[in-house]
Amino acid sequence: MMRFLGIKDDNAVTVVFGTLMLILITITVASGIAVMVSTMQKDAMEREEYRITVANEDIKIVSIQPAINENTSQWGSAKLTLLNLNTEDSLIKGISFNDAYATNFMVYNNSNVIEKEGSYPVVYNYNRMIKIPAQKTVGICLNFSNITILSSEKISTSGWNNTSQNYTIPLNNNIREIYSLSAFPESIVKTQLFNNTINATLSDFDLDLTEGTITLFGSLAGGNLGNNTNYTLKYNLSMEPFMKPVSIKNNQPVKIKVMTSYINTFEKFFTPPVPMAKVNYYTEYRNGTLQPYLILDASGSFDTDGYIVAYKWSVNSTNDSSELSGIIVRSNPNNTSNLTIDLKLIDDTGMVSRLSDVSGAIVIK
Numbered sequence: 001m002m003r004f005l006g007i008k009d010d011n012a013v014t015v016v017f018g019t020l021m022l023i024l025i026t027i028t029v030a031s032g033i034a035v036m037v038s039t040m041q042k043d044a045m046e047r048e049e050y051r052i053t054v055a056n057e058d059i060k061i062v063s064i065q066p067a068i069n070e071n072t073s074q075w076g077s078a079k080l081t082l083l084n085l086n087t088e089d090s091l092i093k094g095i096s097f098n099d100a101y102a103t104n105f106m107v108y109n110n111s112n113v114i115e116k117e118g119s120y121p122v123v124y125n126y127n128r129m130i131k132i133p134a135q136k137t138v139g140i141c142l143n144f145s146n147i148t149i150l151s152s153e154k155i156s157t158s159g160w161n162n163t164s165q166n167y168t169i170p171l172n173n174n175i176r177e178i179y180s181l182s183a184f185p186e187s188i189v190k191t192q193l194f195n196n197t198i199n200a201t202l203s204d205f206d207l208d209l210t211e212g213t214i215t216l217f218g219s220l221a222g223g224n225l226g227n228n229t230n231y232t233l234k235y236n237l238s239m240e241p242f243m244k245p246v247s248i249k250n251n252q253p254v255k256i257k258v259m260t261s262y263i264n265t266f267e268k269f270f271t272p273p274v275p276m277a278k279v280n281y282y283t284e285y286r287n288g289t290l291q292p293y294l295i296l297d298a299s300g301s302f303d304t305d306g307y308i309v310a311y312k313w314s315v316n317s318t319n320d321s322s323e324l325s326g327i328i329v330r331s332n333p334n335n336t337s338n339l340t341i342d343l344k345l346i347d348d349t350g351m352v353s354r355l356s357d358v359s360g361a362i363v364i365k
Contacts, residue, residue, distance in 0.1 A: 054262045054264060056086050056087075056088070057086050057088070057090055057260060057262055057264050058084070058085040058086050058266075059082055059083070059084055059085070059090060059092075059132065059258055059260065059264070059266045060082070060083040060085055060266070061080070061081075061082060061256050061258060061266060061267070061268040062081040062082065062083050062137065062349070063079075063080075063081045063348075063349045063350040064078050064079070064080050064081075064254055064256060064270050064349060064350050064351065065078060065079040065081075065350030066078045066079075066248075066250060066350065066351075066352060067079075068250050068352060073249045073250050073251070073354065073357050074144075074247065074248070074249055075144055075248045075249070075250065076143075076144060076145065077141055077142060077143045077144060078097075078141075078142045078144075079108060079139050079140070079141060079142075079350070080095070080139070080140040080141075080142055080256065081137055081138070081139050081140075082132055082137065082138050082140065082258060083132075083136075083137045084132040084133065084134055084135060084136055084137075084138075085135070086134055086135075087134050087135070088134055089131055089132065089133050089134055090131070090132045090134075090260050090261070090262075091129040091130065091131055091132075091260060091261035092124075092129055092130040092131075092132065092140075092258060092259070092260060092261075093126055093129055093259050093260060093261050093263075094126060094257075094258070094259040095140070095142070095256070095257070095258055095259075096255075096256070096257035096258075096259075097142060097242070097246060097254065097255075097256060098246065098248065098254060098255055099255070100242045100243060100244050100245075100246045101242065101243045102142055102241060102242055102243075103125055103126075103186060103239070103240055103241060103242060103243055104123050104124070104125050104143075104147055104184070104186070104187075104239040104240065104241055105123070105124055105125070105130075105140055105141060105142055105143070105241065106121055106122065106123055106124065106140070106141040106143075106147070107122065107124065107130060107138060107139065107140055107141065108138075108139035108140075108141060112139070114141060117178070119151075120149065120151070120178050120179075121147075121149065123147065123179065123184065123239065125183075125184065127182075127183045127184075128183055129261060142241065143241040144241065144242075144246050144247070144248070145241070146238045146239060146240060146241065147238070147239040147240075147241055148236065148237070148238050149175070149179070149235075149236075149237045149238075149239075150234070150235065150236055150237075151173060151175050151234075151235045151237075152173070152232055152233060152234045152235060153171065153172055153173035153232075153233050154230050154231070154232060154233075155169070155193065155214060155216075155230060155231040155232070155233050156169070156230050157216070157225075157226070157227040157228075157229065157230060157231070158227075158230075160216065160227040161227070162218070163218055163219060163223075163225075163226060163227050164218045164219045164220045165218040165220065166215050166216065166217055166218045166221055166223075167215065167216045167218065167227075168213050168214070168215040168216075169213065169214060169216075170212055170213055171209075171212045171213060171214060171233070173235075174209060174212045175189060175209070175235040175237050176189065176209040176210070176212070177212065179237055179239075181210075184239060186239060186240050187237055187238065187239045188237070188238050188239075189209065189235060189236070189237045189238075190235075190236040190237075190238075191207055191233060191234065191235055191236070192233070192234040192236075193205055193207075193214075193231050193232070193233050193234075194231065194232055194234070195229050195230065195231050195232065196229075197229075198224075198225070200224075200225060200231070203217070203222050203223070203224075204216070204217055204223045204224055204225050205217060205223070205225070207233075214233065249357060250272065250351075250352045250353055250354060250357060251272055251353045251354065251357040251358050252272070253269065253270060253271045253272065254269070254270040254351070255267065255268075255269050255270075256268050256269075256270065269305070270305065270349050270351050271303075271304050271305050271351065272303075272345075272347070272351040272352060272353035273301060273302065273303040273308050273345040273346075273347045273351065273353050274301060274302055274303070274304070274345075274353065274358070275298065275301050275343045275344075275345050275353055275354065275355040275358055275359075276298065276299075276300030276301045276302070277296065277297065277298050277300075277301075277341070277343045277355055277362060278296075278297040278298075278300070279294055279295070279296055279297070279341060279362055279364070280294065280295040280297065281294060281336065282294070282295065291332075292336045293330060293331065293332045294315075294330070294331040294332075294333065294336065294341075295328065295329075295330055295331075296313050296315075296324065296328065296329050296330075296331055296341065296343075297327075297328050298311050298313075298327050298328070298343055298345075299327050299328060301327075301343075301345055303345075303347045303348075303351075305347075305349070306347050306348040306349055307347065307348050308345050308346070308347050308348075309346055309347060309348050310325070310344075310345065310346040311325060311326055311327050311343065311344075311345060312324075312325055312343070312344040312345075312346075313325070313326075313329055313331070313341065313342070313343055313344075314341070314342045314344070315331050315333055315339060315340075315341050316339070316340045316341075316342075317333055317334070317335055317337075317338050317339050317340075318335075318338055319334065319335070320333055320334045320335065336364065337364060337365060338364070338365065339362075339363070339364040340361050340362070340363050340364075341361060341362040341363075341364070342354060342355050342356045342361040342362075343355040
């Protein structure tokens with residue numbers, strides 16, 4: 001009877017285990033590479049999507065319509081209309097007007113009035129950017145004097161039982177809750193506390209707009225207010241509309257630059273129309289007498305960057321005045337002496353010019 005002895009071979013086990021480990025390492029490395037490639041592909045896709053979005057952004061500056069002080073011919077404000085030609089929304093980060101950057105501006109709603117949140121106008125700046133929806137227009141209000149916002153609230157003293165002690169109450173209409181310093185760092189708030197008989201001074205109260213409280217000082221702290229009446233707290237908040245003062249008359253050209261959140265810049269140069277006027281004197285028989293009349297001719301007027309949409313004449317004498325519209329119009333003044341004739345033009349972009357501001361009004365002695 002033969003018996004075979006078993007032979008123990010640890011080398012074979014080691015080889016098999018090593019092979020399995022190598023396969024596992026290979027799979028792990030391959031999975032890591034796959035994840036890394038997938039991440040790189042995702043980043044590349046996002047970068048390409050961002051590049052396409054930036055490249056496709058297209059803001060058209062449509063018009064600039066000024067509100068003009070007729071006495072000084074100075075612009076008081078202007079409505080800037082922007083059109084987003086892209087299929088994605090855009091955010092407006094900055095606006096430059098004749099190389100002066102706007103710091104605070106507002107927006108017109110669909111009814112062409114300033115957009116409000118409750119009773120407060122909504123103010124935008126680089127912290128609170130204006131959104132222009134895709135394929136839509138937005139009208140922006142640019143002010144050339146400070147934006148001033150007034151508000152007030154009643155301060156009740158009904159709970160102030162001991163007027164020798166200070167009395168602190170929360171504010172119900174704190175203007176800093178709407179226009180915080182963090183969002184509007186250049187804004188300034190002035191306040192006034194008063195009633196029918198007293199105008200409080202800084203020794204009578206302390207106002208903490210950050211905490212939203214007012215403290216009425218008691219008599220022990222030097223206060224002079226009483227608890228037999230309520231008070232009115234008036235807010236006067238002021239914001240600078242531009243980083244530097246801007247002054248423009250209606251016969252001056254305007255350069256507008258608009259910057260989006262993608263740092264794309266779009267610009268347009270607006271030039272006012274040029275008024276040219278002639279006045280011809282004629283006579284005719286009317287009601288059996290020979291009477292004079294005038295033909296006012298503005299056909300020589302022109303606009304270098306568009307076309308004229310409105311011709312408005314004003315004919316003024318000592319005892320008579322009239323307003324006429326048209327390129328060539330007839331005027332029948334009561335008296336053809338001591339007349340002052342002016343012509344106002346409006347072009348397709350909203351720019352305005354007057355004959356009196358360019359070459360001077362026509363004066364007939």
